[in-house]
Amino acid sequence: MPQSLTLGAPIPRRRRAPRSLALAFALLAPSLVFLGAFTYWPIIGVTLRALTQQRFGQRASWGMDNFARLFADPHFANTAWNTVAFAAGTILPSLALALFFALALRENGKFTAALRTILVMPLLIPLVAAAALFVFIFLPGGGLLDYYLAKIGVHSTNWLGNPDIALGAIIAITIWKNTGYYMLFFLAGLAGIPEEYHEAAKIDGAGPATRLRRITLPLLGPTIGFVSVIALVNTLVQIDHVIVMTGGGPSDSTNMILYYIYQQAEQNMDLGLASAATVVCVGGLLAIAVVGLRALERGIHYES
Amino acid sequence: MKVKNLGLLLAALATLLWLVPFAWMAVASMRPDVSGVLDLASLFPHGPFGWSNYVNAWKSGRFPLWYVNTILLCGGILAVQAVTVSLAGYAFARLKFRGRGTVFTLFLLQLLLPPAVLVVPNLLMITNLGLFDSLAGIAAPYCASAFGVFLMRQTFRAIPRDFEDAAAVDGATRLQVIWHILIPLARPGLAAFAVVSITSHWNEFLWPLMAVSQPTSQVLTVGLASFTRGAESGGEWGTIAAGTALVAAPLLVGFLFFQRRFVSSLVFSGLK
Numbered sequence: 001m002p003q004s005l006t007l008g009a010p011i012p013r014r015r016r017a018p019r020s021l022a023l024a025f026a027l028l029a030p031s032l033v034f035l036g037a038f039t040y041w042p043i044i045g046v047t048l049r050a051l052t053q054q055r056f057g058q059r060a061s062w063g064m065d066n067f068a069r070l071f072a073d074p075h076f077a078n079t080a081w082n083t084v085a086f087a088a089g090t091i092l093p094s095l096a097l098a099l100f101f102a103l104a105l106r107e108n109g110k111f112t113a114a115l116r117t118i119l120v121m122p123l124l125i126p127l128v129a130a131a132a133l134f135v136f137i138f139l140p141g142g143g144l145l146d147y148y149l150a151k152i153g154v155h156s157t158n159w160l161g162n163p164d165i166a167l168g169a170i171i172a173i174t175i176w177k178n179t180g181y182y183m184l185f186f187l188a189g190l191a192g193i194p195e196e197y198h199e200a201a202k203i204d205g206a207g208p209a210t211r212l213r214r215i216t217l218p219l220l221g222p223t224i225g226f227v228s229v230i231a232l233v234n235t236l237v238q239i240d241h242v243i244v245m246t247g248g249g250p251s252d253s254t255n256m257i258l259y260y261i262y263q264q265a266e267q268n269m270d271l272g273l274a275s276a277a278t279v280v281c282v283g284g285l286l287a288i289a290v291v292g293l294r295a296l297e298r299g300i301h302y303e304s
Numbered sequence: 305m306k307v308k309n310l311g312l313l314l315a316a317l318a319t320l321l322w323l324v325p326f327a328w329m330a331v332a333s334m335r336p337d338v339s340g341v342l343d344l345a346s347l348f349p350h351g352p353f354g355w356s357n358y359v360n361a362w363k364s365g366r367f368p369l370w371y372v373n374t375i376l377l378c379g380g381i382l383a384v385q386a387v388t389v390s391l392a393g394y395a396f397a398r399l400k401f402r403g404r405g406t407v408f409t410l411f412l413l414q415l416l417l418p419p420a421v422l423v424v425p426n427l428l429m430i431t432n433l434g435l436f437d438s439l440a441g442i443a444a445p446y447c448a449s450a451f452g453v454f455l456m457r458q459t460f461r462a463i464p465r466d467f468e469d470a471a472a473v474d475g476a477t478r479l480q481v482i483w484h485i486l487i488p489l490a491r492p493g494l495a496a497f498a499v500v501s502i503t504s505h506w507n508e509f510l511w512p513l514m515a516v517s518q519p520t521s522q523v524l525t526v527g528l529a530s531f532t533r534g535a536e537s538g539g540e541w542g543t544i545a546a547g548t549a550l551v552a553a554p555l556l557v558g559f560l561f562f563q564r565r566f567v568s569s570l571v572f573s574g575l576k
Contacts, residue, residue, distance in 0.1 A: 020399065020401065021401045021402055021403075023395075023399065023401075023478075024395045024399045024401040024404070025401075027391040027392060027394060027395035027399070028391070028392050028395050028407065030387060030388040030391060030392070030448070031388045031389070031391070031392040031411070031448040031449075031453060032448075033448075034388065034444070034445070034447040034448035035410070035411065035414060035448045035450075037429060037433075037444070038419065038422070038426055038429060038444060038445035038448075039413060039414045039417060039422070039445075039448075040410075040413075041425075041429070042422040042425030042426055042429060043417070043422070043425075045425045045428070045429075046422065046424055046425040049424075049425070097318070100311075100314075100315070101315055101318070101319075103311065104311035104312050104314065104315035105312075105315055111316075112312070115315060115316060115319045117559075117560070117563060118319050118322055118323050118326075119319055119322055120559070120566075120567065120570075121322075121326060121556060121559070122322065122325075123570065124503065124507075124552070124555045124556055124559045124566075125507070125548075125551075125552040125555070125556065126506070126507035126508075126509060126524070126525045126528070126551060126552065127507065127509060128509045128525045128528055128529050128532075129507075129525070129528060129548045129551050129552045130325070131529075131532075132528060132529075132532045132544055132547070132548045133325040133328065133329055133545070133548055134325065135532070135536060135544075136328070136332075136345075136541050136544065136545075137324075137325060137328070142344060142345060143345060144324070144328055144345040144347075146345075147343070147345030147346065148345070176322065176325070179322075180322075181570065184567060184570055184571045185571060188571050208307045208308075233416060236421075237418055237420055237421060239510070240509040240510055240525075243509075243510065243513075243529075244509075244529045244532070244533075258420060258421065258510075261423065261424065262423065262510070262514070265423065265424050265427070266514065271424060274424045275424055275425075278421065278422065278423075278424050278425070281421055282417060282421060282422070285416045285417060285421065286416065288416070289416050
């Protein structure tokens with residue numbers, strides 16, 4: 001059977017899809033050019049750069065110097081720890097809240113729809129815009145939070161200036177920003193659970209708590225896994241509010257891996273260290289991918 | 305039934321908290337900046353109200369420039385993406401070729417590694433290409449979209465092959481089939497992709513901040529950040545609220561008008 005290799009040729013009138021490798025890659029080429037330049041090559045390039053060491057008075061050579069320096073840097077250890085604390089502090093509450101909102105607002109009606117709209121709104125604004133609003137909310141003394149807390153007798157707090165509290169404030173913003181997004185997934189997941197299951201359980205005398213634990217949560221399992229992976233990636237990547245609100249401070253208490261990379265590259269001009277940190281970050285994301293791939297695949301399946 | 309009502313009540317109260325930052329933005333942006341106002345934080349002030357904060361924000365920031373840049377950026381990215389994701393989506397949906405699974409996995413890799421993570425090597429790349437300090441440099445890493453390819457693959461797959469077969473019988477070429485038959489039928493998928501693409505690039509900050517240093521190529525988010533820094537030192541909170549509203553308004557208004565489309569697109573975008 002003659003195979004058409006060019007776009008201009010008529011499609012063979014067989015129902016079978018052609019096995020044309022050349023045609024496929026012609027169609028994929030525009031994407032592959034960009035992916036090659038901005039995803040694949042950067043990963044290779046940054047790895048090579050991280051493995052290149054430059055000792056004083058010597059020519060550049062291969063070696064682990066950059067990684068040795070990275071892991072010896074107390075700032076890096078601190079940012080890694082902050083990133084873990086930030087992820088843990090953000091993901092659990094936002095997922096719990098998102099699930100709660102989805103369960104409470106799943107029914108269609110004008111009131112529930114309005115509430116869902118409000119919850120999704122933070123998703124639509126830039127994180128730096130959220131930061132601009134929250135700078136005032138967290139302003140000590142005259143800010144919105146302190147203004148209303150003063151009415152119930154709580155004294156003013158330096159929310160963003162106190163190293164023990166600042167990360168909590170950043171976490172609060174992140175929860176506010178992302179919960180509505182995760183709620184959308186849970187709503188979609190809940191809509192996929194047949195009503196009959198609940199009816200049957202009700203007839204058998206199961207209360208709301210039992211039904212939640214025995215029916216809803218297990219059936220939402222894939223969605224929960226899927227949302228967890230998204231949330232994890234988000235906490236690693238979405239740090240715009242840290243950059244504009246605290247600059248990683250006070251006392252490095254809100255510094256994150258991504259901001260550390262930015263600082264090393266832009267402010268210290270230390271590309272070796274920045275590259276090594278990027279490799280660690282990419283490795284972490286790939287590890288998340290491998291671990292979460294199951295959930296991710298099931299999630300994709302579920303959504304489509 | 306009682307549990308349900310209690311849940312709804314709690315959810316409604318919590319949602320009020322979610323509304324507070326928006327409410328404050330709206331209220332504070334409408335109160336002319338008077339230094340020494342003690343209740344600037346109040347969500348229910350007595351007034352007076354006016355538009356002077358918006359005038360101040362518009363004058364002290366370069367909003368027209370930032371709007372134009374942001375619109376050019378989002379539009380440009382979307383235009384290129386529409387081509388790359390349609391072609392690749394078609395290849396994955398309709399063609400059988402050796403290595404399809406592997407290549408698809410390689411595409412998906414991009415979902416996990418947004419340009420912000422690869423900021424160091426990507427900066428070198430756009431510098432080498434002579435794109436540093438330009439909107440094209442900001443856009444370049446996004447011209448291929450794994451999410452878009454995935455979405456278009458799903459969209460094409462859902463279209464019955466009968467249409468293509470009929471066109472093929474009439475002697476249409478493959479490009480004609482893609483352009484005249486599949487793309488029009490895939491319009492909902494492309495629209496969903498457009499919503500996600502515009503939302504994410506309108507809102508992005510770190511990469512545009514790194515890729516551009518001259519003020520004339522700045523986008524809204526980067527402009528807002530520097531604008532806010534200046535206004536904060538002067539305590540001009542009303543102006544900040546107005547500036548923030550100017551940046552956030554277009555997408556918020558779009559969302560309120562086209563809620564259903566936004567929501568279904570965003571749910572699909574889990575893997576953005």
